[in-house]
Amino acid sequence: xxxxxxxxxxxxxxxxxxxxxxxxxxxxxxxxxxxxxxxxxxxxxxxxxxxxxxxxxxxxxxxxxxxxxxxxxxxxxxxxxxxxxxxxxxxxxxxxxxxxxxxxxxxxxxxxxxxxxxxxxxxxxxxxxxxxxxxxxxxxxxxxxxxxxxxxxxxxxxxxxxxxxxxxxxxxxxxxxxxxxxxxxxxxxxxxxxxxxxxxxxxxxxxxxxxxxxxxxxxxxxxxxxxxxxxxxxxxxxxxxxxxxxxxxxxxxxxxxxxxxxxxxxxxxxxxxxxxxxxxxxxxxxxxxxxxxxxxxxxxxxxxxxxxxxxxxxxxxxxxxxxxxxxxxxxxxxx
Amino acid sequence: xxxxxxxxxxxxxxxxxxxxxxxxxxxxxxxxxxxxxxxxxxxxxxxxxxxxxxxxxxxxxxxxxxxxxxxxxxxxxxxxxxxxxxxxxxxxxxxxxxxxxxxxxxxxxxxxxxxxxxxxxxxxxxxxxxxxxxxxxxxxxxxxxxxxxxxxxxxxxxxxxxxxxxxxxxxxxxxxxxxxxxxxxxxxxxxxxxxxxxxxxxxxxxxxxxxxxxxxxxxxxxxxxxxxxxxxxxxxxxxxxxxxxxxxxxxxxxxxxxxxxxxxxxxxxxxxxxxxxxxxxxxxxxxxxxxxxxxxxxxxxxxxxxxxxxxxxxxxxxxxxxxxxxxxxxxxxxx
Numbered sequence: 001x002x003x004x005x006x007x008x009x010x011x012x013x014x015x016x017x018x019x020x021x022x023x024x025x026x027x028x029x030x031x032x033x034x035x036x037x038x039x040x041x042x043x044x045x046x047x048x049x050x051x052x053x054x055x056x057x058x059x060x061x062x063x064x065x066x067x068x069x070x071x072x073x074x075x076x077x078x079x080x081x082x083x084x085x086x087x088x089x090x091x092x093x094x095x096x097x098x099x100x101x102x103x104x105x106x107x108x109x110x111x112x113x114x115x116x117x118x119x120x121x122x123x124x125x126x127x128x129x130x131x132x133x134x135x136x137x138x139x140x141x142x143x144x145x146x147x148x149x150x151x152x153x154x155x156x157x158x159x160x161x162x163x164x165x166x167x168x169x170x171x172x173x174x175x176x177x178x179x180x181x182x183x184x185x186x187x188x189x190x191x192x193x194x195x196x197x198x199x200x201x202x203x204x205x206x207x208x209x210x211x212x213x214x215x216x217x218x219x220x221x222x223x224x225x226x227x228x229x230x231x232x233x234x235x236x237x238x239x240x241x242x243x244x245x246x247x248x249x250x251x252x253x254x255x256x257x258x259x260x261x262x263x264x265x266x267x268x269x270x271x272x273x274x275x276x277x278x279x280x281x282x283x284x285x286x287x288x289x290x291x292x293x294x295x296x297x298x299x300x301x302x303x304x305x306x307x308x309x310x311x312x313x314x315x316x317x318x319x320x321x322x323x324x325x326x327x328x329x330x331x332x333x334x335x
Numbered sequence: 336x337x338x339x340x341x342x343x344x345x346x347x348x349x350x351x352x353x354x355x356x357x358x359x360x361x362x363x364x365x366x367x368x369x370x371x372x373x374x375x376x377x378x379x380x381x382x383x384x385x386x387x388x389x390x391x392x393x394x395x396x397x398x399x400x401x402x403x404x405x406x407x408x409x410x411x412x413x414x415x416x417x418x419x420x421x422x423x424x425x426x427x428x429x430x431x432x433x434x435x436x437x438x439x440x441x442x443x444x445x446x447x448x449x450x451x452x453x454x455x456x457x458x459x460x461x462x463x464x465x466x467x468x469x470x471x472x473x474x475x476x477x478x479x480x481x482x483x484x485x486x487x488x489x490x491x492x493x494x495x496x497x498x499x500x501x502x503x504x505x506x507x508x509x510x511x512x513x514x515x516x517x518x519x520x521x522x523x524x525x526x527x528x529x530x531x532x533x534x535x536x537x538x539x540x541x542x543x544x545x546x547x548x549x550x551x552x553x554x555x556x557x558x559x560x561x562x563x564x565x566x567x568x569x570x571x572x573x574x575x576x577x578x579x580x581x582x583x584x585x586x587x588x589x590x591x592x593x594x595x596x597x598x599x600x601x602x603x604x605x606x607x608x609x610x611x612x613x614x615x616x617x618x619x620x621x622x623x624x625x626x627x628x629x630x631x632x633x634x635x636x637x638x639x640x641x642x643x644x645x646x647x648x649x650x651x652x653x654x655x656x657x658x659x660x661x662x663x664x665x666x667x668x669x670x
Contacts, residue, residue: 024437058407058434058656061396072393091426091452099393102359117426321393 008187009155010106011079011295015148015175016067016162017140018085018100018109019119020092021280023131023318024059026124031132036124041133041195043167044122049136052122061092062319063099064121065140066194067162069281069320073288073310075103076326079295082106082152084178086171088139092118099321109147112139129276129315141168145177153178154185157295158217160287163194166202179214190217192287199227210244217247217294219287225250247294249304251286257307259290259300266301271312271333281320286311289330302334309333343522344490345441346414346630350483350510351402351497352475353420353435353444354454355427356615358466358653359394361459366467371459376468376530378502379457384471387457396427397654398434399456400475401529402497404616404655408623408645410438411661414630417441417487419513421506423474427453434656444482447474464611464650476503480512488513489520492630493552495622498529501537514549525552527622534562545579552582552629554622560585582629584639586621588614592642594625594635601636606647606668616655621646624665637669644668 031038034055044052063072071081083100087093089111096118100107119140124132143165153159159182165171182189191209193199199206206228209215218241222234231237242248242260251257256269289310293303313324366373369390379387398407406416418435422428424446431453435442454475459467478500488494494517500506517524526544528534534541541563544550553576557569566572577583577595586592591604624645628638648659 053433056433056437058398058437059430060654061430063393095394095396098388098391102391102393319395 008157009080010082011156012071012074012158012160012291013082013084013153013156014067014071014160014162015084015143015171015178016165017065017119017137018068018087018093018096019065019121019135019140020096021062021064021121021123021320022053022056022059023062023123023125023278023280024057026057026126026132028126030055031124031126036132036134038126038132039130041135041197044134044136046136048134049120049122052134056122056124060318061095062321063096064281064320065119066164066192066284067160068100069284070160070287070291071105072100072103072321073285073326074292075105076322077288077292077330078327079292082156084109084143084147086139086143086147087111088116088118089113090117092120093139108149109143112142123280125278125280125318129279131278131280133280137168141171143171143174145170145174148174148177148181150177150181153181154187156187158188158190158291160190160291161192163192163198163206166205167198179209183214188216189214190219190291191215192219192283193224193228196223196227199224203228215245217249218245219249219251219283221251221253221283247300249290249307251283257286257304259304261300264300266304268301268304268308271308273312273316276315278318279315281314282311284320285314285322292330293334306330306334343492344415345417346491347406347409347493347495347626348417348419348488348491349402349406349495349497350419350478350506350513351500352400352454352470352472353403353422353428353431354400354456354470354475355431356397356399356456356458356655357388357391357394358397358458358460358613358615359392361392361461361467363461365390366459366461371467371469373461373467374465376470376532379469379471381471383469384455384457387469391457391459395653396430397656398431399616399655400454401499401527401619402495403435404619405495405623405626406440407435407438407656408620408661409627410440411657412623412627412665413662414627417491419444419478419482421474421478421482422446423451423453424448425452427455428474443484444478447477458615460613460615460653464614466613466615468615472503476506478506478509480505480509483509483512483516485512485516488516489522491522493523493525493626495525495626496527498527498533498541501540502533514544518549523551524549525554525626526550527554527618528559528563531558531562534559538563550580552584553580554584554586554618556586556588556618582635584625584642586618592621592639594639596635599635601639603636603639603643606643608647608651611650613653614650616649617646619655620649620657627665628669641665641669
């Protein structure tokens with residue numbers, strides 16, 4: 001965002017999985033009986049998807065996908081966004097595309113014909129709101145590098161990348177190309193580590209990106225911070241990672257979040273809530289609030305506060321896409 | 336339910352449209368701008384479906400269909416049910432079939448290959464909870480009479496029919512066949528008039544069924560009562576229709592409901608509610624509560640009360656399928 005660069009048309013361009021969430025309540029005994037790791041995210045194949053869906057109660061279908069959720073939050077706040085992700089040419093692909101466009105986000109990637117179908121995430125929601133996710137990636141893992149429009153990447157203040165998408169090969173290549181395009185254009189790159197399993201598999205890649213100065217804003221939760229740094233101690237992990245990224249944001253569920261940007265450290269408590277309905281998308285929506293405030297050049301503590309307000313909205317209802325007027329909510333809380 | 340008949344395996348077998356609801360909030364200006372009749376139900380073709388979907392905000396997909404909703408409520412209450420309806424062999428068909436089976440309802444009708452796709456209902460929900468429905472019938476209107484298993488019809492206490500499905504030709508033939516099978520087996524036939532437009536088109540059929548004594552329990556709302564009897568006055572309409580059906584039930588939204596069975600007349604007030612979220616499925620869930628109590632041989636006033644309790648649950652949240660434990664709710668209210 002240097003003064004010599006032209007003013008970008010978009011606030012955030014995000015690259016991520018294009019997923020429809022299939023959500024149903026479940027008790028913990030069911031989650032255990034099905035051999036799922038409560039609270040975790042597991043990639044599943046077609047057979048396992050059929051097995052789990054058959055065991056699932058009556059469900060609701062709501063568009064999801066980590067970066068896509070974040071963009072939906074950003075768009076709800078008034079930011080101008082572009083989403084890049086791959087759906088198949090099928091009914092769930094149509095649902096995903098409709099929902100993302102209906103929030104005012106530009107989405108141009110053509111649906112992929114034939115098999116596999118559009119990605120879905122089977123989410124079992126426990127009575128305490130904890131979500132256990134089983135992701136069938138389907139078409140989403142075939143986002144080709146050629147789907148990227150480098151001029152579009154250059155035309156957004158922030159490039160936002162979802163760590164989940166680093167796992168499959170084609171989107172990884174696409175994301176590397178996007179990072180290069182953003183850097184050449186002098187834009188910021190924001191990255192969310194997504195899940196410890198991604199770090200297990202691609203930690204070296206992530207550390208290399210960080211060491212090369214390719215990531216300007218890094219989002220992690222406590223578990224991911226530990227996985228990336230190898231430090232069991234939270235403060236030790238922060239101390240190791242923070243000097244390597246211009247802005248580090250670590251979310252800590254009900255303990256709130258910490259942000260470190262150069263010499264500035266700030267923290268926020270989680271916004272109080274009576275009843276947690278469904279935690280799906282809490283991290284995604286935190287990122288939405290944070291990035292929105294960032295685009296608006298707010299202070300680090302304000303960015304964290306905006307993140308907490310948006311995260312609270314999403315855990316108060318079913319589904320990972322915002323239902324309330326986030327803009328009004330933020331105006332009320334941050335003034 | 337004569338004592339000489341064998342005890343049936345099922346409580347209710349229902350025949351209806353197999354529809355997935357696509358629901359989004361909308362303000363009244365949008366509903367007007369799109370030329371929709373607020374609060375009504377309109378059948379739409381493919382082009383209009385595309386037009387309305389494009390104008391719709393981010394949506395949720397939740398299984399629906401009038402009789403299917405009623406069965407989902409009945410199953411939630413503990414009744415043993417069978418659903419007969421037609422989905423296409425596509426993703427939304429899979430969603431519908433999953434959701435109905437996941438509630439414990441038997442559903443054997445094979446998905447129909449090829450076009451048209453599974454039915455969907457685009458529902459615009461106003462801030463006051465009023466729903467405006469636009470139904471694309473798709474595969475649902477091709478339920479063939481051969482999909483009916485007459486032995487199955489004979490093996491349920493009550494055959495429940497949705498008036499909506501009287502409109503397309505093939506399901507109408509299937510329903511006539513089902514009525515005959517139920518009558519031969521000495522079972523009760525319950526019928527919901529569904530919508531005034533159906534009565535406009537098929538009122539003569541309905542009056543003939545009623546005059547022939549084919550309908551044992553008739554569900555109507557005030558508008559439908561007026562359309563069927565031609566009487567503008569509520570009491571005059573009741574007086575005309577009640578002698579022709581063993582049990583007549585007329586729902587009146589926030590004014591509750593009236594039931595007349597022979598010499599017995601009962602009424603119930605609507606259950607109090609703080610905030611109406613979405614009225615979609617209120618009539619369907621009233622029928623669920625009523626029929627459940629009926630199967631349990633409860634008094635007419637108790638049947639009405641059970642209906643009101645179930646209707647209240649459904650209007651307290653988004654979607655026409657119950658979320659709360661209806662059985663516990665009913666036990667608490669009716670003791």
